[in-house]
Amino acid sequence: MAEALFAQFLTGFSIVAILLIISLGLAVIFGVMRVINMAHGDFIMVGAYVAFVMQEYFKLNLFWGIPAAFLVLAGIGMTVEWGLIRQLYGRPLETLLATWGVSVVLQQGIRLIFGPELRYVRAPQLLDGDFAVPGSNLPFPYFRLFIIILALGLLLLTYWILYRTDVGMRVRAVNQNRPMAEVLGIDTRRIDRFVFAFGSGLAGVAGTILAPIKTVSPGMGFPYAVDSYMVIVLGGVGRLVGTVAGASVIGESETVLAFLYNNVIAKLLVFTLIVLVIRVFPQGLFTLQRR
Amino acid sequence: MSLGLPRRYLALAVLVIGVLFVFPFYAGDFRMNQLGLFLCFVMFALSLDLIWGFTGILSLGNAVYFGGGAYFVALSLKLKYAATNPARYGSGIPDFMEWNGLTAVPVWMRPLENIWFAAPAGILAMGLLAFVFGFITFKRHIYGVYCAVITLAESLIFEELIIEKQAYTGGFNGITDYGSYSSNINFYWVILAVTVVFFWLARRITTSHFGMILQSIRENELRSEFFGFEVANYKIFVFTVAAMMSAVAGGLYAALNGIISHQEIGPLLSVEGVIWVAVGGRGTLIGAFVGTILIKGAESLLSEQFAWMWGLLVGLIFILVIVLMPDGIVGTLLRRARRRRALAAGRAPAYEPRATGAEDTPTA
Numbered sequence: 001m002a003e004a005l006f007a008q009f010l011t012g013f014s015i016v017a018i019l020l021i022i023s024l025g026l027a028v029i030f031g032v033m034r035v036i037n038m039a040h041g042d043f044i045m046v047g048a049y050v051a052f053v054m055q056e057y058f059k060l061n062l063f064w065g066i067p068a069a070f071l072v073l074a075g076i077g078m079t080v081e082w083g084l085i086r087q088l089y090g091r092p093l094e095t096l097l098a099t100w101g102v103s104v105v106l107q108q109g110i111r112l113i114f115g116p117e118l119r120y121v122r123a124p125q126l127l128d129g130d131f132a133v134p135g136s137n138l139p140f141p142y143f144r145l146f147i148i149i150l151a152l153g154l155l156l157l158t159y160w161i162l163y164r165t166d167v168g169m170r171v172r173a174v175n176q177n178r179p180m181a182e183v184l185g186i187d188t189r190r191i192d193r194f195v196f197a198f199g200s201g202l203a204g205v206a207g208t209i210l211a212p213i214k215t216v217s218p219g220m221g222f223p224y225a226v227d228s229y230m231v232i233v234l235g236g237v238g239r240l241v242g243t244v245a246g247a248s249v250i251g252e253s254e255t256v257l258a259f260l261y262n263n264v265i266a267k268l269l270v271f272t273l274i275v276l277v278i279r280v281f282p283q284g285l286f287t288l289q290r291r
Numbered sequence: 292m293s294l295g296l297p298r299r300y301l302a303l304a305v306l307v308i309g310v311l312f313v314f315p316f317y318a319g320d321f322r323m324n325q326l327g328l329f330l331c332f333v334m335f336a337l338s339l340d341l342i343w344g345f346t347g348i349l350s351l352g353n354a355v356y357f358g359g360g361a362y363f364v365a366l367s368l369k370l371k372y373a374a375t376n377p378a379r380y381g382s383g384i385p386d387f388m389e390w391n392g393l394t395a396v397p398v399w400m401r402p403l404e405n406i407w408f409a410a411p412a413g414i415l416a417m418g419l420l421a422f423v424f425g426f427i428t429f430k431r432h433i434y435g436v437y438c439a440v441i442t443l444a445e446s447l448i449f450e451e452l453i454i455e456k457q458a459y460t461g462g463f464n465g466i467t468d469y470g471s472y473s474s475n476i477n478f479y480w481v482i483l484a485v486t487v488v489f490f491w492l493a494r495r496i497t498t499s500h501f502g503m504i505l506q507s508i509r510e511n512e513l514r515s516e517f518f519g520f521e522v523a524n525y526k527i528f529v530f531t532v533a534a535m536m537s538a539v540a541g542g543l544y545a546a547l548n549g550i551i552s553h554q555e556i557g558p559l560l561s562v563e564g565v566i567w568v569a570v571g572g573r574g575t576l577i578g579a580f581v582g583t584i585l586i587k588g589a590e591s592l593l594s595e596q597f598a599w600m601w602g603l604l605v606g607l608i609f610i611l612v613i614v615l616m617p618d619g620i621v622g623t624l625l626r627r628a629r630r631r632r633a634l635a636a637g638r639a640p641a642y643e644p645r646a647t648g649a650e651d652t653p654t655a
Contacts (some may be wrong), residue, residue, distance in 0.1 A: 036436045087614050092436050097569065098613045100562055104606030205512070222558075226447050228500040229380055251345050264448070264455040271448050275441065282431045 008259040009232045009252070014144035016251030017151035021242065022224055023231040024158055025199030027243040030232055031175050035085060035095045041225025043200050044071050046244050047078040047207020048216045049110060052119045061124040062208060066150075077200025077213045079163040080282035081193050100128060102208075121211035147209050154202065159240055161198075175238055227254075234274050236284025245285055250274075293307050311483055320474040327479045327547050327589050330486045334540035335560075336567045337493055338533035343565065345497055346529050346575030347509030348434070351561050352442030353537055355449045356417040358556025360538030361545035362401070362453070362460065363413025368546065369469040370396060370404045372650035387466070391458035400459070415539040421534030425527035432523075434512065443558055450557030465552025472546045493576050496532075505529055506574075555628055566609050572619025581621050 024038055037043075050072050051065035057062070080102055088095045123143045130139035136242065162168040174191050175182040182188050207221070214220060227250060235246025250270055257266035311330075315323040335357050342348045373385045380391065384396050396404075403409040424445070453460045460466070472478040496502050501503045508522050516522050536600060545551045554560060569580020586605070594601040616623055633640040 004313065034436075037442060082508050084610065085613065094440055094613055094617065096436055098351070101606045101610035101613065104609070108602040108606060118544055128314075158451065199452060223447065226440075226444050229446055231439060233440060262455065264451045267448050267451060271444055278433060278437075279427055279431055 004266045010199050012252040012255035014147045016248050016257050017148045020151045020247040023228040023243050023247050025202030026228050028195055029199040031237045034092050038100040041221030042103045042106040043203035045221035047204030048211040049276045051121045051208040051211045052216055061285040064204055065208045069208045070201040073202035073204030074197040081196040107218045119216040123212040138221040230274055236287030242286030312356050315476050324473045330482050331540045331544035333580050333583045334489050335537050336564050337566045338536040340568045340579040342533045346505045350442040351439050354448035354556055354560035355446050356534035356537035357541035360413045360541030361551045361555050363409050364542040365466040365551040367403045367406045367409030367546040369466050370471045387437055387461040395459055396518045410542050414535050417538035418531050418535040421531045423557045424531040429526040430525040446558045446561045450553045467550040471549025523592045570612050572622030574650045575621045578619050578621035
């Protein structure tokens with residue numbers, strides 16, 4: 001029992017990793033633009049289909065699918081930002097609803113092109129098989145290890161962009177005080193477009209690594225998107241540590257509770273926990289004070 | 292009884308109600324049932340309009356209350372049906388319970404066999420759920436996108452819960468075959484009557500002093516707070532009332548439709564309701580009616596041939612309405628009419644706040 005629980009805990013890390021990649025994109029977008037992208041789940045789904053197309057039509061494995069999905073989704077994100085979100089500037093609820101429309105369109109569009117049936121994507125051969133977790137003889141798949149490393153890498157990349165580059169400094173400035181940043185000569189629209197494209201690209205990456213674990217279908221993204229909205233609500237906005245904390249708490253507790261009870265009860269418990277937490281911290285656990 | 296409407300719209304209202312009343316005489320049973328179901332959706336949309344269009348709370352999870360009310364009624368009818376027709380399933384318990392290894396109806400579910408207990412219990416339960424939920428969120432100034440996202444998650448979890456607890460809810464297949472009230476003209480009239488009463492009630496609420504405060508909350512929550520109104524209490528009240536309305540609508544829907552499934556409780560219906568209200572015109576009660584009938588009507592006419600196309604079309608319509616016509620059909624027409632009347636009377640058109648409200652209210 002204890003060992004099985006530990007194994008579950010380890011599996012939880014890969015769930016956390018996926019959730020982290022999904023939420024990173026969402027959190028950066030929400031932090032800067034105060035916009036919830038309801039199509040985020042469908043961006044994940046499109047990412048998974050990009051991986052599928054790369055595999056079936058270009059005979060390229062997932063290592064190629066990841067950058068391809070990032071680029072495709074960054075492109076889609078940029079288009080959505082330019083064509084839709086910018087038109088609704090300053091009306092976050094309207095934006096939320098409009099992106100729901102985008103979600104419907106993407107799902108139906110994919111259904112038209114690829115049909116409603118389930119698709120399968122293989123993990124790269126290099127990552128087949130398991131290894132024993134040091135200190136025990138629990139098997140752990142290489143692919144899940146890869147997911148964890150990838151998530152850490154993307155987290156570092158995001159951190160680096162936000163805190164060590166010029167554009168990141170501008171992003172943080174807009175995040176803290178948009179009018180002031182504008183007055184100081186920062187092109188906030190360009191920042192918005194950059195942030196939205198980057199966040200959408202991350203959703204695409206998340207989709208590609210989900211593809212071998214789950215089956216690929218037009219409706220696959222929605223539950224993940226809802227989980228990542230909860231990460232934002234729990235973790236707060238404006239600081240990466242909030243996103244990491246939110247993803248860790250939600251991912252781990254859902255996995256472990258799902259093992260102890262079942263999937264749905266786990267979700268219910270975690271949801272109740274989140275509602276109780278925001279009752280105490282309405283801004284989430286870690287939120288950057290805006291000025 | 293003037294329905295609380297200005298005189299120039301009274302005749303129109305009476306006409307519409309009259310047409311709906313005699314509709315079954317000219318249409319077949321199929322269309323009558325369909326219209327009955329649409330009216331249930333209209334009531335659902337009306338409740339959303341109260342909380343979103345008038346108070347500015349965007350909830351993406353209100354199907355929970357619709358579906359909750361529906362499940363109470365469907366379960367009750369099913370228990371009754373199984374008990375009175377023991378030959379049907381071999382024993383006196385519903386088929387889905389039997390499939391899941393139950394040998395008797397659980398004790399706590401027994402009272403539900405009586406529809407006159409189950410239906411009010413469902414409505415009260417949903418009211419209580421909404422009250423608790425509203426108390427937790429609104430008292431802490433959780434508003435805007437946070438509220439939308441949390442209600443969305445709530446709705447998703449309830450849907451999964453219904454699927455998971457299949458021994459008690461029929462799971463993925465839902466509850467079917469319980470002797471519905473379809474093709475019953477009296478029941479259709481009951482639904483119509485409830486719809487009219489709800490509209491009258493909503494009209495009373497929104498035109499009262501109380502309704503003004505709701506709209507001021509929509510326009511600027513913080514300022515309403517500074518004027519001394521306990522904003523959270525107003526929100527909780529209207530949220531609870533809307534939830535109970537949805538539960539009534541759901542109960543009638545279940546009784547008429549004869550089948551109920553997890554879709555009636557999940558995010559899909561929740562958001563669909565928001566789409567109807569947005570298309571019809573949020574902040575105008577009649578918009579809920581117009582939007583629902585238009586979209587559902589077009590769906591049933593078109594999707595028989597173009598099911599796939601329809602989804603795409605709804606998405607596009609929704610985007611266009613949000614971006615180009617945020618007042619919806621009725622809202623835009625009313626705005627124009629008022630403007631024209633003002634100009635004809637030689638007055639400058641009055642400033643009108645848009646129904647979209649001031650959303651980025653700071654919590655300060």
